[in-house]
Amino acid sequence: MKVIKFPLLGSALAGLLGLGILAGCGDGKTEPKFTMPENPSPWRADLTPRTTGSGPSAVAGAVTEDDKPQPNFGVTGVSLPAGSGEGSEPSKVAPPDRQTVEWAMWGGAPDRNMVSATQGITLDFDLEEKRLLWTANLGSQTYGNPIYAGGKVLVGSNNGAGYRPKYPAAKDMGVLLCFDATDGKFLWQLSREKMPSGRVNDWPLQGICSAPIVEGDRLWIVTNRCEVMCLDLNGFHDGENDGDGSEVDSEINDADIIWTVDMYNELGVFPHNLAVSSPVTHGDVLYLNSGNGVDEGHLEIPAPRAASFLGLNKNTGEVVFEDNSPEDGILHGQWSSPCIGVVNGKAQVVFAAGNGWMYSFDTETHELLWKFDLNPKENLYELGGAGTRCYIIGTPVFYDNSVFLAVGQDPEHGEGVGHLWRVDATKSGDISAELGEIGAPGEPNPNSGVIWHYGGVDEEREPIYRRTMSTVAIHGGLVFAADLSGFLHCLDVKTGQRYWQHDLMAALWGSPLYLDGHIFLGDEDGRLSIFDASMEFALKRQELEKQVAEKRKAMKESEDDEEVRRLRAEIKAMIATVAPEVRESPNSSSIYTTPTVASGVMYISDRSKLYAIQITKQ
Numbered sequence: 236m237k238v239i240k241f242p243l244l245g246s247a248l249a250g251l252l253g254l255g256i257l258a259g260c261g262d263g264k265t266e267p268k269f270t271m272p273e274n275p276s277p278w279r280a281d282l283t284p285r286t287t288g289s290g291p292s293a294v295a296g297a298v299t300e301d302d303k304p305q306p307n308f309g310v311t312g313v314s315l316p317a318g319s320g321e322g323s324e325p326s327k328v329a330p331p332d333r334q335t336v337e338w339a340m341w342g343g344a345p346d347r348n349m350v351s352a353t354q355g356i357t358l359d360f361d362l363e364e365k366r367l368l369w370t371a372n373l374g375s376q377t378y379g380n381p382i383y384a385g386g387k388v389l390v391g392s393n394n395g396a397g398y399r400p401k402y403p404a405a406k407d408m409g410v411l412l413c414f415d416a417t418d419g420k421f422l423w424q425l426s427r428e429k430m431p432s433g434r435v436n437d438w439p440l441q442g443i444c445s446a447p448i449v450e451g452d453r454l455w456i457v458t459n460r461c462e463v464m465c466l467d468l469n470g471f472h473d474g475e476n477d478g479d480g481s482e483v484d485s486e487i488n489d490a491d492i493i494w495t496v497d498m499y500n501e502l503g504v505f506p507h508n509l510a511v512s513s514p515v516t517h518g519d520v521l522y523l524n525s526g527n528g529v530d531e532g533h534l535e536i537p538a539p540r541a542a543s544f545l546g547l548n549k550n551t552g553e554v555v556f557e558d559n560s561p562e563d564g565i566l567h568g569q570w571s572s573p574c575i576g577v578v579n580g581k582a583q584v585v586f587a588a589g590n591g592w593m594y595s596f597d598t599e600t601h602e603l604l605w606k607f608d609l610n611p612k613e614n615l616y617e618l619g620g621a622g623t624r625c626y627i628i629g630t631p632v633f634y635d636n637s638v639f640l641a642v643g644q645d646p647e648h649g650e651g652v653g654h655l656w657r658v659d660a661t662k663s664g665d666i667s668a669e670l671g672e673i674g675a676p677g678e679p680n681p682n683s684g685v686i687w688h689y690g691g692v693d694e695e696r697e698p699i700y701r702r703t704m705s706t707v708a709i710h711g712g713l714v715f716a717a718d719l720s721g722f723l724h725c726l727d728v729k730t731g732q733r734y735w736q737h738d739l740m741a742a743l744w745g746s747p748l749y750l751d752g753h754i755f756l757g758d759e760d761g762r763l764s765i766f767d768a769s770m771e772f773a774l775k776r777q778e779l780e781k782q783v784a785e786k787r788k789a790m791k792e793s794e795d796d797e798e799v800r801r802l803r804a805e806i807k808a809m810i811a812t813v814a815p816e817v818r819e820s821p822n823s824s825s826i827y828t829t830p831t832v833a834s835g836v837m838y839i840s841d842r843s844k845l846y847a848i849q850i851t852k853q
Contacts, residue, residue, distance in 0.1 A: 339384040340448040341513035345575035349708035369419035383833035384449035393442030409443040409459030423470035425490035435531040444511040461499040467491035507568035528568035539563040564590035576633025587627035608667040612677030620648020628704040654690035687731030734773035757826025764815040
């Protein structure tokens with residue numbers, strides 16, 4: 236397994252990344268782990284998660300065929316849910332169309348649910364030749380997710396490809412690259428120098444990690460320099476300079492900059508290691524997390540009163556909303572991205588903060604609607620990841636009047652216990668599971684918005700779910716959630732009950748993408764795994780996991796070496812029957828990003844290359 240530096244890493248422990256994060260990595264002989272605890276959410280026995288609709292309790296054992304959940308609304312997981320929950324009024328706000336033609340923002344739509352509406356795909360492809368339309372070189376390290384709009388593909392990376400003669404590959408910069416989607420031809424590059432303050436604000440070789448959002452011929456991006464920029468999608472290829480003409484770079488293959496807001500110099504934001512948020516829009520407002528964080532010593536918050544959450548006029552860059560709710564409670568950095576959903580005809584924008592809370596604001600008044608602590612109150616944060624309190628790196632997902640989000644930490648901090656929540660977005664105020672002071676046992680919150688919780692540890696003190704940087708995908712009554720340690724979890728959307736989990740035995744930095752009955756997920760070892768995402772398969776695999784658990788128990792209790800060998804072989808054979816299909820990246824180059832599918836083509840980037848694959852059958 237290769238160890239690659241991630242933009243969030245702020246200590247000198249990068250070389251230790253592979254030592255603690257991966258469960259079961261090594262010689263490839265270790266069998267994948269997937270066991271089902273009797274109680275998938277035993278965080279606190281006195282806090283029973285609420286459930287919605289019919290079906291089993293999240294703590295009541297296995298889901299049966301009779302409890303098979305039904306879609307909650309028309310096109311489950313495809314359209315932005317708008318007021319479809321129990322007791323809600325019909326929405327007066329039309330949800331955006333999750334088109335198959337474009338994928339113009341991180342997550343494909345403002346709800347950020349990782350679901351493509353594309354149908355009629357084929358799995359008869361690879362990343363080297365078969366159905367491969369073209370490839371394009373990226374930088375030496377790529378964490379930006381591909382975006383497709385207007386016949387162009389955009390990817391954030393570093394300057395390792397050296398497309399602009401003015402800036403040779405040896406010069407460390409953040410870049411946003413634009414390619415023609417037809418043939419992969421390089422069109423233009425946004426080039427941003429590294430910040431003079433150094434790695435505390437702008438980590439070397441990380442480039443631009445934000446995914447842009449595109450509307451018409453305009454796009455918006457957060458740069459490595461803690462800037463928010465509005466660019467012309469066509470660059471200077473349209474023969475016009477649409478900005479104020481002050482660009483340092485204004486040749487045909489440079490970016491055409493419309494406006495810039497420097498959050499560091501103009502708004503006092505102090506980004507820790509890198510600003511990476513992927514913006515989202517609602518009306519004329521562009522929302523993003525600023526990246527405000529701790530100092531180089533990880534002990535002080537240099538700018539506690541600076542905005543953590545921002546809303547800018549997308550046409551002018553004027554600040555229309557700012558909030559510093561985390562204040563001096565920021566634990567490390569703030570690297571999440573906001574989502575937008577609609578409840579009772581009113582839109583909410585949800586931010587995940589560096590103090591381990593998420594906050595929801597009304598998009599019209601920007602009044603705080605509710606907030607939620609994603610950690611048990613007794614959990615405490617410790618430098619280096621040894622503590623139990625976590626912040627958030629993944630993106631919240633809005634679905635059916637609720638929000639799904641899990642906690643995580645810098646991958647350099649190693650493994651740790653994680654918590655995935657489904658939270659009722661119709662409530663108001665503090666809707667955390669518990670009330671009380673951080674660091675002490677909390678009291679149940681009578682106003683709790685918890686629909687269900689998945690995580691904590693099982694009866695053997697093993698993590699049920701681990702820290703994550705990923706965003707969930709929800710479709711067909713199922714939730715697919717990856718954790719950093721290499722496990723993909725399949726849960727019931729109504730109850731949080733687990734159907735199955737699979738150990739990919741490699742770190743997972745990207746997010747699962749639902750596509751035409753399958754889940755696509757890349758890993759650090761350069762593999763793209765493809766899982767069956769149907770309810771039928773979930774029920775089949777749930778039963779198989781019970782059988783595997785029984786055999787593991789028998790192995791543990793047996794004193795007969797021959798019987799142990801037989802049981803181990805049987806378990807291995809059972810696991811093989813449900814193994815995902817795998818596509819290898821050339822040279823096993825790490826896949827830290829999430830695939831994008833638009834107009835029948837899948838775009839996926841590994842560490843240094845972008846691939847365009849004809850994924851539909853025609």
